Amino acid sequence: xxxxxxxxxxxxxxxxxxxxxxxxxxxxxxxxxxxxxxxxxxxxxxxxxxxxxxxxxxxxxxxxxxxxxxxxxxxxxxxxxxxxxxxxxxxxxxxxxxxxxxxxxxxxxxxxxxxxxxxxxxxxxxxxxxxx
Numbered sequence: 001x002x003x004x005x006x007x008x009x010x011x012x013x014x015x016x017x018x019x020x021x022x023x024x025x026x027x028x029x030x031x032x033x034x035x036x037x038x039x040x041x042x043x044x045x046x047x048x049x050x051x052x053x054x055x056x057x058x059x060x061x062x063x064x065x066x067x068x069x070x071x072x073x074x075x076x077x078x079x080x081x082x083x084x085x086x087x088x089x090x091x092x093x094x095x096x097x098x099x100x101x102x103x104x105x106x107x108x109x110x111x112x113x114x115x116x117x118x119x120x121x122x123x124x125x126x127x128x129x130x131x132x
Contacts, residue, residue, distance in 0.1 A: 006040055012082045013047055014038045017090070020077040021051075024070065030063035031055025036095045040088060047088035050095035060094075067092045 018035040025033060032054040039048040053063040067074070071090050079087040 010038050010040050016078045016081040020074050030066045031059030045086050049092050
């Protein structure tokens with residue numbers, strides 16, 4: 001279980017990295033980069049940064065490449081805004097949970113479009129749970 005300090009550091013890093021990314025990168029070149037979450041190591045010396053990159057495939061590829069190339073600069077900007085004994089080493093990972101979540105919502109919408117036809121056949125007074 002992570003303690004309160006780890007949670008606070010995680011949130012501070014998430015905000016600081018997100019702000020640095022927003023200031024440093026042009027959206028037209030690398031897409032819209034969003035910091036979704038930060039997972040901090042137990043010793044606070046490493047941090048796994050989960051990002052999502054909105055844009056076309058070329059922008060997404062350039063976005064991840066730009067993050068890796070500017071990792072040390074981003075660490076320096078983060079270190080200025082979040083004062084810790086050790087500056088965590090950042091590692092960027094593309095988080096596709098938003099894309100997967102949108103796909104799940106799309107499937108649910110498709111199922112709901114199919115289900116009204118089945119509900120009309122059952123009738124308004126029939127409740128499958130009450131039928132025995």
